[in-house]
Amino acid sequence: MARLKLDTFLPYRLSVASNAVSNRIAESYRKRFGLKVAEWRLIAILAEHDRLTPQALGGMTRMDKIAVSRAAAALQERGLIETDRNPGDGRSHFLSLTADGVGLYGEIAPLALSLESRLLTSAERSQLAALLRKIETAADRLS
Amino acid sequence: MARLKLDTFLPYRLSVASNAVSNRIAESYRKRFGLKVAEWRLIAILAEHDRLTPQALGGMTRMDKIAVSRAAAALQERGLIETDRNPGDGRSHFLSLTADGVGLYGEIAPLALSLESRLLTSAERSQLAALLRKIETAADRLS
């Protein structure tokens, strides 16, 4: 009979490692900045892109439109992002960081990078990134 | 200012890859066998260990006692596992696979292994396993 040892089963190991990291990060963002992970993702992307529609944000964060909408509402409530009219499409709008949002990003980013560097060396991270990308595309084609 | 590109941020990539794999697996187990991932984990461990207490199962699957209790109840309801008295401690009991449970494991294990092999080659899986273990221990010590 085919034997499967859970302890060395890739999907299991991946899930355990991802949860361990996610839980640490989520706790850290929540306690120090009052942010959920979804909210932090929007901030990180907006810090790179100036202004974006919710749809574009969803594509870049792998979040669906509902999660984007709720995270954006929470951030706007706190004055971390603001909306502008989208002249090209009245159904949509642009989101961008406020000065406060930029400031918060400036606080979080170095901490996040430091945390990342404590998990693996730079060379190991490159190696891992390549493996994870291969897994993602393979998983998308699984069935 | 420190820049952080979300797309190459390790915790983000790890989460995306893990979710992609987990969602595929969860869907597959649910549709084909009516099992949740937690239930499948108990079956996989019990197939390796003959009989175990809920506490031992929790340690081996990284699930807490609540999740173990609920998954075990669902499996017992379906006749896939059974309980025996634990003569050494009346508060506890032993769980083991029934003949049906062994049979189901025999069906799932080859499919799971085949799925795993379609994600990465054997050499890549070894490489990934080493990186993930390093991440897990580092994450546990993060703060």
Add this chain to the structure above:
DNA sequence: TATTGTTATACTCTATAACTATA
């Protein structure tokens, strides 16, 4: 008629706490 985004609803997963029975 289709699309962008919001809201309502529900389901899963997880975590805390209260409970039972045994030690």
Add this chain to the structure above:
DNA sequence: TATAGTTATAGAGTATAACAATA
């Protein structure tokens, strides 16, 4: 008094569907 396991309850994350406004 502490521990093994169960049950109740609530939170976060995610998915479906219905809806409003615009294309």
